[in-house]
Structure formats: C-alpha cells, structure tokens
Amino acid sequence: MSPCRPQRPVAMPAALLDPNTVCCLTEDDAVMGDWSEVTRPIPVPNEWTKPFWDAARRGVLELQRCQSCGHFQHPPYATCLKCMSIDLKFEPVGGSGTIYAYTIMNHSGDKRFAPVVPYASIIVELDAAPGALLAGNLLGAPYTEAKVGRRVEVIFERLNDDITLPQFRLAVATPAE
Amino acid sequence: MWENRCKIAISGVGYSKVSRSSEIPLAAHALAAVKDAVADSGLRMEDIDGLSTYPELPATGHAEVDGISVVSVNCMMAMLKLPSLTWHMQVGSNNIGGAVQTAANALLAGMCKYVVVWRAMHNPKGTYQNLPGAQAPGPLQFTAPYGFGGPGQHMAVAYTRYLERHNQSRDKMVTLALAQRKHTQHNPHAYFHGTPLTREDYFNSRMVAYPFCLFDCDIPVQGAVAIVMTTADRARDLKPKPAYLAGYGQRLHFEVAGRIGSLANYMEGGASSAKLTWERSGFTPKDVDVAQIYDGFSASVIYGLESYGFCKEGEALDFIQDGRIELDGELPLNTFGGSLGTGRIHGLWHIIEGALQASGRAGSRQVKGANVSFVGASAPIVTGTTFIFVGEPY
Numbered sequence: 001m002s003p004c005r006p007q008r009p010v011a012m013p014a015a016l017l018d019p020n021t022v023c024c025l026t027e028d029d030a031v032m033g034d035w036s037e038v039t040r041p042i043p044v045p046n047e048w049t050k051p052f053w054d055a056a057r058r059g060v061l062e063l064q065r066c067q068s069c070g071h072f073q074h075p076p077y078a079t080c081l082k083c084m085s086i087d088l089k090f091e092p093v094g095g096s097g098t099i100y101a102y103t104i105m106n107h108s109g110d111k112r113f114a115p116v117v118p119y120a121s122i123i124v125e126l127d128a129a130p131g132a133l134l135a136g137n138l139l140g141a142p143y144t145e146a147k148v149g150r151r152v153e154v155i156f157e158r159l160n161d162d163i164t165l166p167q168f169r170l171a172v173a174t175p176a177e
Numbered sequence: 178m179w180e181n182r183c184k185i186a187i188s189g190v191g192y193s194k195v196s197r198s199s200e201i202p203l204a205a206h207a208l209a210a211v212k213d214a215v216a217d218s219g220l221r222m223e224d225i226d227g228l229s230t231y232p233e234l235p236a237t238g239h240a241e242v243d244g245i246s247v248v249s250v251n252c253m254m255a256m257l258k259l260p261s262l263t264w265h266m267q268v269g270s271n272n273i274g275g276a277v278q279t280a281a282n283a284l285l286a287g288m289c290k291y292v293v294v295w296r297a298m299h300n301p302k303g304t305y306q307n308l309p310g311a312q313a314p315g316p317l318q319f320t321a322p323y324g325f326g327g328p329g330q331h332m333a334v335a336y337t338r339y340l341e342r343h344n345q346s347r348d349k350m351v352t353l354a355l356a357q358r359k360h361t362q363h364n365p366h367a368y369f370h371g372t373p374l375t376r377e378d379y380f381n382s383r384m385v386a387y388p389f390c391l392f393d394c395d396i397p398v399q400g401a402v403a404i405v406m407t408t409a410d411r412a413r414d415l416k417p418k419p420a421y422l423a424g425y426g427q428r429l430h431f432e433v434a435g436r437i438g439s440l441a442n443y444m445e446g447g448a449s450s451a452k453l454t455w456e457r458s459g460f461t462p463k464d465v466d467v468a469q470i471y472d473g474f475s476a477s478v479i480y481g482l483e484s485y486g487f488c489k490e491g492e493a494l495d496f497i498q499d500g501r502i503e504l505d506g507e508l509p510l511n512t513f514g515g516s517l518g519t520g521r522i523h524g525l526w527h528i529i530e531g532a533l534q535a536s537g538r539a540g541s542r543q544v545k546g547a548n549v550s551f552v553g554a555s556a557p558i559v560t561g562t563t564f565i566f567v568g569e570p571y
Contacts, residue, residue, distance in 0.1 A: 040321075040322040040323075040324075041308055041309050041310065041311065041312060041313035041317070041321040041322055042311060042312050042313060042322070043312075043313050043318035043319070043321075043322055044312050044313060044314040044315075044318055045318070046314070046315070046318075049318060049319075074319075074436070075316065075319050075433060075436055077433055081433065100338060100438055100439075101334040101335060101337050101338035101438040101440070102334060102337050103330050103333035103334045103336075103337060103386045103387055103388075104384070104386070104387035105324055105330065105386055105387075106383065106384040106385060106386065106387060107385045107386060109304035109305075109306065109307070109326070110304070110307065110308045110324070110326065112308070113308075113324045116324075118384070118387070119324060121323050121324050121325050121330065121334070122334075123334050123437060123438035133436055133437070133438055133439060134319075135319055135320050135323045135325055135437065135438075136323055137323050137324065147341065148337060148338050148341035148342060149341070159322070165322055165323075
C-alpha cells in the first residue's frame with residue numbers, strides 16, 4: 001500500500017544554498033511540499049557538535065573523524081566508537097550517498113510541519129563514511145521517490161544567520177561506484 | 178544453565194482500569210493495580226517489603242509530575258507507608274523488564290520477601306510525541322529539524338529498510354493486527370476488549386508514519402498493571418499457582434542517541450538479550466509453547482521474532498501467517514492482545530501474560546498445555562529484556 005498522494009502545489013525551499021546545480025521541477029511538483037512554509041526547530045550546537053554546524057554554515061559537510069583509525073562517525077560522540085580514541089577532529093566528507101532508510105510522515109501532530117505533509121524524512125549513509133547515518137528530508141523530489149538504496153547528494157538549506165542544515169536531493173548524475 | 182532458575186516466581190497480578198482520559202491522577206491507577214496484585218496473591222499490604230518500578234513517561238514534550246504523569250517509588254512509598262519495607266529500586270536503562278530483573282536479584286539476595294513491581298502509564302493531553310519547541314538541543318539537533326519526532330518515526334525508518342531489503346510487504350502485517358485484536362476479546366482488562374478489528378479497518382486506516390498505519394501503533398492510554406514477586410518456596414504457599422522465572426536477559430548493545438534508522442541495532446539488541454535467556458534457562462526457541470513479544474509498534478514483534486531466534490531474518494512476516502500465532506497455533510503470540518489490544522502500558526503486561534500462561538491462569542485465552550512461556554518485554558533496540566517463565570520447575 002502506498003501512502004495517498006497530496007493535492008498541493010509546491011516549491012523548493014527559498015533558502016537552499018546550491019552553488020553548483022539547479023534542481024529541475026517537473027510534473028511531480030504536485031507531490032512535493034512547500035518547505036518554505038515550514039518553521040523547523042533550530043539546532044542548538046554544543047561543545048561536540050559546533051564544528052559540524054560551523055562547516056554547514058559555509059556549505060561544507062564535515063563529520064567527526066577519528067585521528068587514530070580514520071573512522072568517520074555521526075552524530076558526534078566523546079570517543080571513537082570503533083577504537084575508543086579521544087583524538088577526534090572534524091574533516092570534510094563527500095556528500096554523495098544512498099538512502100539507508102526513510103519514513104513518510106502523514107501525521108501532522110506538529111503543526112509547523114503540516115504544510116508539507118506527507119513528507120519524506122530520510123536517513124542517508126554517505127559513500128565516504130559507512131556507518132555514519134545522517135537524517136534529512138528528500139528535497140526537490142516527490143516523497144514517493146524516497147526508496148532504500150536511492151542515490152542522493154547533500155545540499156544546504158539556510159535557516160538563519162547561524163544555522164544551515166545539510167539536506168539531500170536525488171543525485172543529479174548516476175554515480176560510478 | 179542458571180543456578181537460580183525457578184527460584185523466583187511471579188505470584189499475583191493486578192490491573193487498574195485502562196482509559197483514554199486522565200481524569201483520575203495516575204497515582205490512583207497505580208495504587209489500584211498494586212492492591213489488586215497483592216489481593217490476587219492472598220497477601221496483606223503489610224506483607225509487602227519490596228518496591229520496584231520504571232516510571233518514565235515515553236511521551237515527549239510533556240512535564241513529568243510525580244503522581245500525575247509518572248508514579249515513582251517515592252510516590253508509592255508515600256501512599257502505602259509499608260511497615261515492613263526493606264528494599265526499593267527504580268531502574269533507568271532497561272525499562273520495566275529491568276525493574277522485574279532487579280527485583281528477582283533482590284529476592285535471591287535475601288533483601289526482601291515480597292516485592293511489588295508496577296508500571297503506570299499516563300496519557301497526556303494533546304499530541305503524544307511532540308517535536309521540541311523553537312530550539313532542538315542535544316541529540317534532537319540532528320533529527321528534529323527534519324521532522325523526526327518520537328519513537329514511532331524512528332522505528333518506521335528501520336521498518337522501510339527491513340521491508341525493502343528483504344523484499345517484504347507491509348500488507349502481511351494485517352495478520353498480526355487481526356490475531357492480536359482477536360486475542361484481545363479474551364482479555365476484559367484491555368482497552369480494545371469489545372472492539373473487533375477487520376481486514377478492511379486495517380487497510381482503510383490512516384497512515385501515521387509510513388509504513389505504519391493507525392493499527393500498527395498502540396493507542397496511548399492511562400492505566401497501570403502490577404505483579405507480586407517472591408521466592409519460589411514462598412510462592413507455593415500463596416493463593417495462585419506460581420509462574421517460575423527460568424531465565425532472563427537484557428540487551429547488550431547500545432546505540433548513540435540521535436543515530437536512528439539502523440536495523441542491525443534492533444537485531445543485535447534482541448539477539449544479545451535472547452542468547453542470555455536461552456543459555457540461562459536451557460531452552461531453545463523450539464521449546465517455547467507461547468510467546469509475548471512487545472508490540473508498541475507492530476514491527477517490533479517482527480524484529481523480536483527474528484532476533485530472538487523464532488525464525489530467520491527477513492522471514493517473520495511470513496512466519497506469522499497461516500494461523501501460526503493463533504491461540505491453537507504453533508506459536509501463540511501476544512495472547513492477551515499485546516499493547517495493540519490493551520493500550521500503551523509497556524512490557525509489564527507482556528510479563529504478566531507470560532506468567533499467567535505458564536501457570537495456567539489465562540482463562541479463556543489459555544494455551545492448552547503451555548509450560549515454557551517466553552516474553553520479550555520491550556523493543557529489542559533500546560531497552561530490550563527477555564524472560565522465560567515455566568509452570569513446572571525443573
């Protein structure tokens with residue numbers, strides 16, 4: 001059973017920072033929510049997570065990386081979850097990956113997200129950081145495009161002067177594995 | 178095998194009224210359930226000398242107020258004023274199953290003689306799972322901005338991965354929903370007692386977080402259940418036939434908060450807990466006569482069946498078909514209706530049913546000849562605990 005399709009016109013988030021590529025809007029626009037209508041909860045960076053958000057503000061995806069064993073991990077943690085090292089730094093990581101899992105939210109308990117219901121909340125595993133799972137929304141595509149294994153790439157959605165969210169859209173080119 | 182197998186037993190069990198509204202303070206529900214369990218054992222309240230619970234309110238964005246939205250050990254102590262109290266404990270990392278296991282350990286250590294364990298669940302007004310307000314601190318900073326709210330969505334993402342990796346269909350889950358609702362009709366304490374469910378109801382219900390529709394989610398309720406635990410020799414002198422604790426386990430896997438969607442973590446959590454339980458009890462999945470597997474969301478049962486070893490990974494949605502989980506099936510499952518039938522009271526009700534089935538006290542839903550009774554008392558990933566109860570000590 002597929003979730004029912006919504007009947008609403010749509011747009012890309014106005015605040016998308018997308019330096020290289022422009023997403024094409026298609027006839028599928030009809031099943032894309034208008035994210036510009038959504039007020040998202042704003043992340044509050046802390047000691048562990050500040051470098052992640054600082055990088056995102058510059059349009060760069062950086063993850064915590066163990067300087068002993070090279071393991072990338074996300075969310076950031078006190079120790080390397082592979083080797084227990086505490087020598088951790090944030091390093092840029094490639095933004096290509098696959099949809100690891102997803103859900104389609106049909107419930108609009110939180111009214112701030114009601115304008116985009118149903119929407120795809122996805123979990124992405126980056127090619128360069130196996131095991132590090134990033135949450136996002138599938139932007140610029142109908143929610144029905146969310147499937148496990150689908151290729152995606154990072155884009156950035158500016159929320160305010162301090163916070164820019166890493167987000168995802170379907171990969172523009174079919175990547176070579 | 179565990180040297181203490183069958184040395185601890187569940188004796189009496191008790192229930193409060195289960196309702197949608199929270200007009201009576203939760204403390205009153207908890208008190209009613211505790212009194213009911215003590216009476217079921219044939220004990221007097223003065224005999225109770227141990228208290229154990231897990232009081233957390235799993236709803237997000239609601240205040241925890243003792244006596245109103247949670248019922249702590251302190252709250253119960255204040256209400257009961259037990260003259261012979263010698264031990265109490267409130268657990269954190271292992272949900273209500275941990276409270277039961279800790280009580281068993283205290284009884285084995287001689288810290289107390291008769292322990293009451295209760296679980297009281299509040300149904301707050303408004304939306305049960307709320308995203309944070311304007312700001313998303315802590316682990317929420319990586320999830321809430323994307324609309325990820327409560328555990329339902331977290332489990333839903335793992336479920337899409339499950340379905341698509343194993344080429345399975347969510348349509349098969351209807352069998353679980355229908356079987357459990359059928360079992361619910363034999364449980365007069367359950368919220369959905371007297372309310373049947375049809376195949377059409379399931380498929381026509383609204384989607385909540387795909388692949389979960391309304392009937393894949395337990396309904397939030399206000400209510401409490403309780404048990405009396407004691408040593409086996411004392412239990413034999415009490416009114417009900419004892420259900421002996423043959424073995425237990427807890428999940429030995431922890432996932433960093435804020436990292437969601439990993440299916441492997443459900444499997445590792447469940448498998449680690451079950452392995453301890455099989456080894457300690459000496460039983461295998463094939464020996465089990467009846468099973469209760471936590472079902473706050475339907476997929477939890479699927480992960481449980483596979484990670485505990487009842488069937489192979491990717492096969493549970495087929496395993497539950499063809500009458501296998503009916504009361505007269507090969508593995509009668511969630512015979513009290515599960516949380517999908519009783520309402521959201523968490524795993525103590527699964528433990529109660531495991532004990533009732535082992536001791537032959539399950540009434541019209543009793544599985545004939547049941548002795549080895551398995552319980553998975555919460556979702557395998559975070560707070561998973563598993564138990565085996567038997568009617569015949571060995």
